[in-house]
Amino acid sequence: TSAQIGVTGLAVMGRNLARNFARNGxxxxxxxxxxxxxxxxxxxxxxxxDFIKAETAEEFVAALERPRRLVIMVKxxxxxxxxxxxxxxxxxxxxxxxxxxxxxxxxxxxRERALREQGIHFVGMGVSGGEEGALHGPSIMPGxxxxxxxxxxxxxxxxxxxxKDGAPCVTHVGPDGAGHFVKMVHNxxxxxxxxxxxxxxxxxxDVAGYSPAxxxxxxxxxxxxxxxSYLIEITAEVLSHVDASTGKPFVDVVVDQAEQKGTxxxxxxxxxxxxxxxxxxxxxxxxxxxxxxxxLREASRELAGPQAVPLGKEEAAAFADRVExxxxxxxxxxxxxxxxxxxxxxxxxxxxxxxxxVSSIWRGGCIIRAAFLDRIRAAYDARADLPSLLSDETFARxxxxxxxxxxxxxxxAVRQGVxxxxxxxxxxxxxxxxxERLPAALTQGQRDFFGAHTYRRVDREGxxxxxxxxxxxxxxx
Ligand code: 6PG
Numbered sequence: 298t299s300a301q302i303g304v305t306g307l308a309v310m311g312r313n314l315a316r317n318f319a320r321n322g323x324x325x326x327x328x329x330x331x332x333x334x335x336x337x338x339x340x341x342x343x344x345x346x347d348f349i350k351a352e353t354a355e356e357f358v359a360a361l362e363r364p365r366r367l368v369i370m371v372k373x374x375x376x377x378x379x380x381x382x383x384x385x386x387x388x389x390x391x392x393x394x395x396x397x398x399x400x401x402x403x404x405x406x407x408r409e410r411a412l413r414e415q416g417i418h419f420v421g422m423g424v425s426g427g428e429e430g431a432l433h434g435p436s437i438m439p440g441x442x443x444x445x446x447x448x449x450x451x452x453x454x455x456x457x458x459x460x461k462d463g464a465p466c467v468t469h470v471g472p473d474g475a476g477h478f479v480k481m482v483h484n485x486x487x488x489x490x491x492x493x494x495x496x497x498x499x500x501x502x503d504v505a506g507y508s509p510a511x512x513x514x515x516x517x518x519x520x521x522x523x524x525x526s527y528l529i530e531i532t533a534e535v536l537s538h539v540d541a542s543t544g545k546p547f548v549d550v551v552v553d554q555a556e557q558k559g560t561x562x563x564x565x566x567x568x569x570x571x572x573x574x575x576x577x578x579x580x581x582x583x584x585x586x587x588x589x590x591x592x593l594r595e596a597s598r599e600l601a602g603p604q605a606v607p608l609g610k611e612e613a614a615a616f617a618d619r620v621e622x623x624x625x626x627x628x629x630x631x632x633x634x635x636x637x638x639x640x641x642x643x644x645x646x647x648x649x650x651x652x653x654x655v656s657s658i659w660r661g662g663c664i665i666r667a668a669f670l671d672r673i674r675a676a677y678d679a680r681a682d683l684p685s686l687l688s689d690e691t692f693a694r695x696x697x698x699x700x701x702x703x704x705x706x707x708x709x710a711v712r713q714g715v716x717x718x719x720x721x722x723x724x725x726x727x728x729x730x731x732x733e734r735l736p737a738a739l740t741q742g743q744r745d746f747f748g749a750h751t752y753r754r755v756d757r758e759g760x761x762x763x764x765x766x767x768x769x770x771x772x773x774x
Contacts, residue, residue: 299362300326300349302452304370305380307334311370312342313431314397314424317456319346326351326360358387365392366449368422373398381408390416393445397424399560402440402474402481402567406646409441409473418445421473423480425663426458434458436663437467438483438655440476440648458662461671466658471648478567478642479655482635485564485578487664488557489631490528492581492719497624498536500706503605503715505613505620509546513537515617523625526667555585564638571641576726577631580718602714616709622702623720629696630723632673633686653677687730696727749774 303326304315311329315338318325324347329335332352339348351357361367365388369380377398384394394417396405405421412419423438424431437457439446446469454465470476494516501512513536520529538547561582568575587594608616636652643650656673659665676689686692696703707724710717729735744750751760751774760774 298324298347298349300324300347300360301362302326302366302368303328303351303357303361304368305329305357305384306370307338308370309428310397310424310431311368312338313428314368314370314435314456315348316342316345317432317434318452319348321452321455322346323452323455324349326357328352328354328357354383354387358384363389363392364418364448365389366395366452367393368395368397370397373400373404377404378408381412385412385415385417388415388417391418393418393420393441393449395420395422395439395441395449396477397422399423399480399484399558400477401563402478402642405440405474405477413442418442419473420445420449421475421477423470423476423483425480425483425659425665427664430458430662430664434466434662436483436658436661436666438470438476438479438658439467440470440473440478442472443469457658458666460657460660464657464660466661466663468651468654468658470655471643471650472646473648474646475643475648475650478646478648479639479650481560481563481567482639482642483659483663483665484560485568485575485581485638486631486635487528488561488564488581488585489578489635489719490526490628490665492584493577493624493627493631493723494528494532495584496710496715496717496719497620498532499715500620500710500717501617504608504709504713505616506607507613507617509536509548519621519624522621523668524621524628526669527664528667554589554591556589557582557585561585564635567642568634568638571638571645573634573638573641574726574729575634575638576722577627577634577719580722581631584716584718603712605713616706619702619706622699623706626696626699626703626727627720627723628669629686629692630726631719632669633692634726636673636686651681652683653681685730687727700727 301323302318304311305328307329315325315327326349327335327338328351335350339350349360351360371377371380377396400421409419418441420439420441424435426435434457437453453467457465457467459465470479498512501507513533516529516533536548540547540550543550565575565579565582639650653674656670660670676683683689703724707721741752745752745762746765749762751762754761761771762774763769763771
């Protein structure tokens with residue numbers, strides 16, 4: 298017998314993905330650099346389906362039916378290149394290498410190009426949903442040649458999560474790096490969602506005076522409404538958890554320095570290159586970074602802050618409702634920014650990404666899965682060429698309804714000295730887009746003054762320069 302698919306790299310994500318294929322009836326070849334892992338997988342989970350154990354790269358490749366589908370689940374970066382270099386010489390034209398790691402899309406583009414010369418289809422595949430998702434159904438974002446999707450797609454559709462309407466959470470995102478690009482932005486949005494939830498928590502605690510357990514209850518209620526999402530759900534779990542050794546809320550015994558593996562940072566770096574304002578996502582990355590500067594924070598502890606005035610009980614409940622509005626409105630903004638970045642990447646690299654399809658496959662399986670994605674899907678269904686999520690009537694109306702509370706929450710945060718960079722950046726983005734006139738006109742004047750960089754006029758075509766050092770007459774540039 299031969300395997301329809303092979304997985305090399307059997308750390309927890311690879312192992313669970315291999316098991317997912319096997320549980321869905323596929324024969325799966327499994328391989329790992331250290332063979333003990335392969336052995337352990339088959340010993341422990343062999344009963345779940347058909348596995349073929351391969352000790353060497355040659356055995357692994359020989360076990361696969363043609364065209365071969367070879368999934369690599371190793372660390373992004375050099376380890377991925379090393380595995381590609383090991384296997385590519387053993388493959389034949391038409392075979393597929395599928396990289397399911399969190400690769401940078403530029404690496405994926407480079408690898409796709411190099412392998413294309415050998416006739417090998419390289420599929421950069423974003424996978425979201427953590428360990429559980431990999432096993433029970435992740436959201437899958439494959440890029441690469443369309444031909445590869447014809448052969449691979451049905452298998453991915455089988456192992457993927459399904460949205461509530463039954464649709465598989467996988468689509469062919471686009472050529473070369475498109476899949477990993479979309480996964481990257483997914484993670485940027487994930488960072489923003491987490492930051493906004495964190496700010497809501499901090500406000501409920503420091504301004505409204507609620508305990509972590511009470512805040513968990515508030516999140517549970519929010520989770521029954523429009524904020525219904527995996528991240529809100531697990532937030533309630535984390536907040537209600539009590540540390541066994543101290544009896545304190547778990548959240549109070551964890552060091553408050555957030556780590557990151559890089560995908561959020563990439564989202565911001567690429568957005569800067571593409572000229573897309575992803576301020577909410579950027580603030581989320583910066584907030585993690587600030588939290589990690591222990592020495593700087595220690596040295597700043599004595600800096601002056603406002604006299605904080607906690608709210609009374611009734612005010613607190615009303616404030617919590619406002620925070621829900623602020624969180625929801627800010628969430629609309631971070632998705633607006635994320636989808637803008639995907640649209641810009643698609644344009645830059647000629648990927649022709651279907652934004653509606655992206656919102657659709659994020660409805661299940663992934664970390665940012667949420668009822669909210671159904672609404673984004675509906676917005677793109679209503680209008681595929683929507684210039685921005687904020688141009689959707691429903692979202693615009695919801696923000697209009699939320700904005701007074703949103704502003705009040707940011708004001709309260711500022712007054713009480715609670716940092717809410719996510720809420721505030723989202724609001725500034727919203728007001729920036731809305732503004733009739735921006736001080737960018739003044740920026741242009743300054744640039745022209747010190748560097749003769751020229752400006753355009755509201756009333757005439759062309760580029761102009763004012764002779765600032767002379768008689769201040771205007772010249773056509
Ligand atoms: C997912 C997650 C996953 C990973 C994050 C964690 O979609 O399943 O995003 O890819 O858990 O990359 O990222 P940080 O370590 O950077 O927070």
